[in-house]
Amino acid sequence: MTLPVETIPVGLSGSQAVAQAMRQINPDVVAAYPITPSTNIVEKFSEFAANGEVDTEFLAVESEHSAMSACIAAAAAGARAHTVTSSQGLAFMWEALYVASGLRLPIVLHAANRALSAPLSIFGEHSDTMGARDSGWVQLYAENGQEAYDNALMAVRIAEHPDVMLPVLETQDGYTVSHSMERIELLPDDAARRFVGAYQPRYSLLDTRNPISLGNIVSPAHLFEMKRQVAEAMDKALEVIASVGQEFQHLTGRSHGLIEGYCLEDAEVVMVLLGATAGTARVAVDSLRAQGKPVGLLKIRSFRPFPVQQVAEALQGKAAVAAMDKAFSFGASGGPLFQDVCAALHRNGICIPLVNYVYGIGGREAMPTDLVQVFSDLERGAERGWSETSIRYLALRE
């Protein structure tokens, strides 16, 4: 198959790959504050800005709260505004995240996942982005540096789509992806720019011919409807993510949908997860398949909006499923991914054993042997039934 463009292979870390995407996107404004492990993304981008390789107005703000506030102001003025953060930085932006989505500003946030303090951990897990799952931001999880680069470019198209007009968070696992070097196929600059296109803001505070007021107080008579609009945009985002992914596939040959299955069709037991651990899980699946075990993997790329129908269809008829959470949701029935998978199944009348594993907290590596163990547990459970389905903690010293 010949592709329309010839990509450029480079050895880059996940952070550097996203920095390249940002360079090609050339946002009008980047306001950011550094935090491990996403620092390298914005650090690299600031070099591009200093060297005049982008036209971006680069604001080295005093905090992440300021970063998001500045992005909101810039986006409200009709600018393409991006930022970069992790962990406490994302948490510090929390109130502003809701402002961004409520004002329907297509800001893109490039994240590298990291644990939330306290106690302090700089290592990768999903607590930070999970804390923002109700904020009205689209969330895309990358398995590796290539996907992070691809998601960074597609994020702009998704956010700015007229049916969506929502901010998008695209993330990669901290350290595991952000600090690991891979072969990345970069699009040529002009192809990336053509794909991303020009920003057509729906409205702008600087458009004096069409004056608007933004961030107004709203009475109980109207706020509900305005938030309903955000819910509608999230629903529409499901189609938009899929169609933008298809367009990207024509360009690069790489397919990115809402979900991705690996040895899924004929699998009897399935592991569902987000992000980098999918790569490790493929190794586990391969080794078990070599022994003739019918195991499979369901990787979710779009966590928000959650692809309820697609997940339900993919898991229908399976003997047992493990939902793998790289974050706690303290006091809940299970982790965030488990809750969404459970609801997706229930909504579709699918009653199959679903077990939750919390893993990888504080950067604890999930080894192929750990994941093989999960598949064995699933197999055994599918055969003999389940004595309990409470939350299990993978590789925790109990």
Added chain:
Amino acid sequence: MNNKRMDLSHWRTMPIGGVITQPGNSAQYETGGWRALRPVVDMEKCTHCMICWIYCPDSSVLVEDMKFVAFDLAHCKGCGICAFECPPKAIQMVQEGHFTRES
């Protein structure tokens, strides 16, 4: 988004993001009912210096031909800044309850 009347009847018709596309439509919201104290001018003392007009946070000092005319009682919230700033002390803040509905 144009400069036109907003249809707030349904979530599908209203502008997104709580954006207001009609400039100055806050005038339609009457805040005069919030008042506990009403400004009253002694026109003998008023020098038409316009300082109350400059300070009023609610654009509720009505002026014509560079002269004070009246307070916009549909919007005046009774904050008393005009009385505080008036150089000849021509403005008194009076309990709203002293006025009947008709006055």
